[in-house]
Amino acid sequence: MCGIVGYVGTENAVDVIISSLKKLEYRGYDSAGVTILNGDLETYKTVGKISELEKIIPAGFTGHIGIGHTRWATHGKPETRNSHPHLSSNIAVVHNGIIENYMFLKEKLMEQGYEFVSDTDTEVIAHLLHRTMKDSERCSLLDAVRHIMTEIEGSYAIAVLCTDEPDHIVLARKDSPLVIGLGDKGYFAASDVPAFLRYTRNAVYVNDKELVLISPKGVEFYNNDGQRIEKQVDIIEWNEEAAEKAGYEHFMLKEIHEQPTSIQATYAGKISELEGRVILDELKMDEDQLRNLQRVTIIACGTSWNAGCVGKYLFENLAGIHTDIETASEFRYGDPILCGQVFTLAITQSGETADTLAAIRSSRSYGCKAASITNVVGSTITRETDSVLFTRAGPEIGVAATKTFTAQLIVLYLMAIHIGTVRGRLTPETARDILVGIKQLPGQVQKILNNKDAIKKCAEHYAKVQDYFFIGRHLNYPISLEGALKLKEISYIHAEGYAAGELKHGPLALISSATPVVAIATKGHTYDKVLSNIKEVKARSAEVIAVANESDTEINKYVDRVLRIPDCHELLSPVLSSVVLQLLAYYTALARDCSIDKPRNLAKSVTVE
Numbered sequence: 299m300c301g302i303v304g305y306v307g308t309e310n311a312v313d314v315i316i317s318s319l320k321k322l323e324y325r326g327y328d329s330a331g332v333t334i335l336n337g338d339l340e341t342y343k344t345v346g347k348i349s350e351l352e353k354i355i356p357a358g359f360t361g362h363i364g365i366g367h368t369r370w371a372t373h374g375k376p377e378t379r380n381s382h383p384h385l386s387s388n389i390a391v392v393h394n395g396i397i398e399n400y401m402f403l404k405e406k407l408m409e410q411g412y413e414f415v416s417d418t419d420t421e422v423i424a425h426l427l428h429r430t431m432k433d434s435e436r437c438s439l440l441d442a443v444r445h446i447m448t449e450i451e452g453s454y455a456i457a458v459l460c461t462d463e464p465d466h467i468v469l470a471r472k473d474s475p476l477v478i479g480l481g482d483k484g485y486f487a488a489s490d491v492p493a494f495l496r497y498t499r500n501a502v503y504v505n506d507k508e509l510v511l512i513s514p515k516g517v518e519f520y521n522n523d524g525q526r527i528e529k530q531v532d533i534i535e536w537n538e539e540a541a542e543k544a545g546y547e548h549f550m551l552k553e554i555h556e557q558p559t560s561i562q563a564t565y566a567g568k569i570s571e572l573e574g575r576v577i578l579d580e581l582k583m584d585e586d587q588l589r590n591l592q593r594v595t596i597i598a599c600g601t602s603w604n605a606g607c608v609g610k611y612l613f614e615n616l617a618g619i620h621t622d623i624e625t626a627s628e629f630r631y632g633d634p635i636l637c638g639q640v641f642t643l644a645i646t647q648s649g650e651t652a653d654t655l656a657a658i659r660s661s662r663s664y665g666c667k668a669a670s671i672t673n674v675v676g677s678t679i680t681r682e683t684d685s686v687l688f689t690r691a692g693p694e695i696g697v698a699a700t701k702t703f704t705a706q707l708i709v710l711y712l713m714a715i716h717i718g719t720v721r722g723r724l725t726p727e728t729a730r731d732i733l734v735g736i737k738q739l740p741g742q743v744q745k746i747l748n749n750k751d752a753i754k755k756c757a758e759h760y761a762k763v764q765d766y767f768f769i770g771r772h773l774n775y776p777i778s779l780e781g782a783l784k785l786k787e788i789s790y791i792h793a794e795g796y797a798a799g800e801l802k803h804g805p806l807a808l809i810s811s812a813t814p815v816v817a818i819a820t821k822g823h824t825y826d827k828v829l830s831n832i833k834e835v836k837a838r839s840a841e842v843i844a845v846a847n848e849s850d851t852e853i854n855k856y857v858d859r860v861l862r863i864p865d866c867h868e869l870l871s872p873v874l875s876s877v878v879l880q881l882l883a884y885y886t887a888l889a890r891d892c893s894i895d896k897p898r899n900l901a902k903s904v905t906v907e
C-alpha cells in the first residue's frame with residue numbers, strides 16, 4: 299500500500315501536495331516525494347515521513363501542477379533512489395500497486411538502452427511511457443498511458459506528468475484505489491479522499507481500466523478504448539478523521555475489510571495455476587537444498603506464532619518436512635539441537651520483535667539457513683535472514699494483527715506448496731487444486747464481510763460473559779488459539795484456545811453454562827471428532843457457537859449458533875475462519891466499549907524483551 303496524489307490549480311501545488319500526503323501517511327510512511335512541473339520537472343524525495351520531505355524542499359519552491367507519493371516499500375528497500383516519483387527523461391510517475399511482470403519488462407527496456415536507477419517495479423512504467431511516446435511522434439501522454447496498460451500486469455493507480463504536455467496530469471487505475479476531487483481552486487487526484495477533504499467534498503471514484511486527465515480547465519474521464527465517459531459526482535459526508543479510516547469506526551475494522559486486497563496482493567505474481575506451481579524467487583534456496591532439508595524450525599511470537607503453528611501443519615502435510623514451532627522468547631534461552639540442515643523461519647509482522655530477532659540470531663550461530671516472513675520492507679529482520687518473503691498487507695495501524703495474519707498464512711501456503719512440489723511430495727494436480735482455492739479466497743473473504751451482521755449479533759449476545767473457550771483440531775487448533783488471543787487482547791474477556799481433544803484432560807472442569815465455546819468445525823478429516831467434542835461441552839451445559847461451512851446443515855442439530863464460511867479446500871479454511879473470529883472479537887470489544895485500536899498495556903511493535 300502507498301498513497302499517490304496529484305494537483306492542478308491556482309493554489310501552491312507544493313503546499314497542497316504536502317498536506318494531502320500527510321493525510322495519506324496511514325497508507326505508508328517509509329519514504330516520500332514530490333514532482334512539480336515548472337517547465338521542467340523539479341523533484342524532491344527522501345526516506346522517512348512527510349515531515350522529512352518538508353525539510354528538504356527549499357523555501358519558495360512553488361508551482362501549480364504536481365504529483366506526490368508516500369511509500370510503503372514493496373519492491374526495493376526504503377532508500378531515496380527507490381522513492382517516487384520515478385523519472386524517465388521528461389516523464390515523472392507515482393504509483394500505488396504492484397507491477398507483477400516488471401522483471402520481464404525491465405529486461406526488455408534494458409536491452410533497448412534504458413538505465414534503471416531504482417529497484418522498484420514502478421520505474422518500468424516511466425520508461426515504458428517514454429519509449430511509447432518516443433516511438434510514435436504524435437502519441438499523446440493519454441494514449442501512451444492507455445497503450446502501456448496493455449503491457450503492464452498487476453495492480454496500479456498511477457499519476458503521470460510529462461513536460462511535452464505541461465498543463466495536465468494523466469491518471470489510470472486497475473485494482474488500486476483512485477479518486478478525483480473537484481474543488482473551486484483546482485482539481486485533485488488521490489488514493490483516498492482524506493487527501494483532499496480540506497479542499498473539497500465533491501469526489502469522483504475512478505473504476506478499473508479508466509483513465510483521467512486533469513487540467514486547469516477541468517477533468518476528463520476516459521474508458522479503456524479512449525472514449526470520453528461521464529462520471530457521477532459523490533458528496534463525501536465524512537469528517538477528516540472518519541475518512542482516514544474510510545468511514546470505518548476503527549482501523550481494526552478497516553483492516554479486517556482490507557483482507558480481500560491484502561490476500562490478493564500477497565499471492566500476486568507468485569502462482570502459476572496452469573503449471574500447478576509457485577514462483578518463489580525470494581526463497582534463496584536451490585532445488586537440491588530444498589530436497590536435502592531435514593527440518594524446519596519456525597520462530598515467532600503472539601499472532602505470528604499462531605500463523606507459524608498453521609505453518610507446521612502445512613509444511614508437514616504438503617512438503618513432508620518435520621517442522622517445529624518455537625516461541626521466540628523461550629527458544630532464545632533454550633538449548634536447541636540445530637545444525638546446517640535445519641532451516642529456520644522467523645515470522646514477524648513488524649520485523650522488529652526483539653525476541654524473534656534474538657532467536658533467529660541464535661539459530662544462525664548453529665549454521666542454519668534462515669528466512670523470514672515480514673510485512674515491513676527495510677525492517678531489522680530483513681537484514682538478519684538469508685531470504686525474505688514479504689506479506690503485502692500494507693501498514694497495519696490497529697494493535698491487533700488481522701490482515702497481516704491472513705497474509706502470513708498465504709505466504710506459508712505458497713512456501714509449503716513450493717517446497718512440496720520440489721521434493722516430489724505434491725503432484726502439479728494437487729498443487730493446482732490448492733492454488734485455485736487460494737485465488738478464490740479474496741472473494742470468499744468478501745462474502746464473509748458482506749454477511750457480518752450475524753457475527754455482530756452473536757458477539758453482542760455474549761458480550762457480558764467473563765470466559766470464552768475456543769476449540770479446534772488440526773489446522774483449526776491454531777485458529778482457536780488466534781481467536782482466543784484476538785478476543786482477550788481487545789475485549790479483555792478471558793479466553794482460552796484449546797486443542798479440542800485436550801479438553802477432557804483438564805479444562806472440561808471449567809465448562810459451564812457461563813462459558814460459551816466457539817468450536818471451529820469446518821469440513822475436513824477431523825470434523826466428526828470435533829462434533830464429539832461439541833457434544834462433550836453441550837453435556838456440561840455450555841452454549842456452543844460453531845464456525846462451519848455453508849453447505850453443512852448437520853451442524854445446526856448440535857450447536858446454539860452457527861457462523862458460516864464459504865465451502866473451500868480443507869487446508870484453506872483457516873484463512874476464512876480467522877476472519878470470522880476477528881469480527882467476533884471486534885464486535886465483542888465494541889459492545890463492551892473497549893479501546894479497540896489501542897488496547898491497554900499493548901504495543902504494536904515489541905522491541906524490548
Ligand code: F6R
Nearest residue numbers: 600601602646647648651698699
Ligand atoms: C496480536 C499481536 C501480537 C504480535 C506479536 C508479534 O494481535 O499483534 O501478538 O503478533 O507481538 O509481533 P510481530 O509479528 O511484529 O513479531
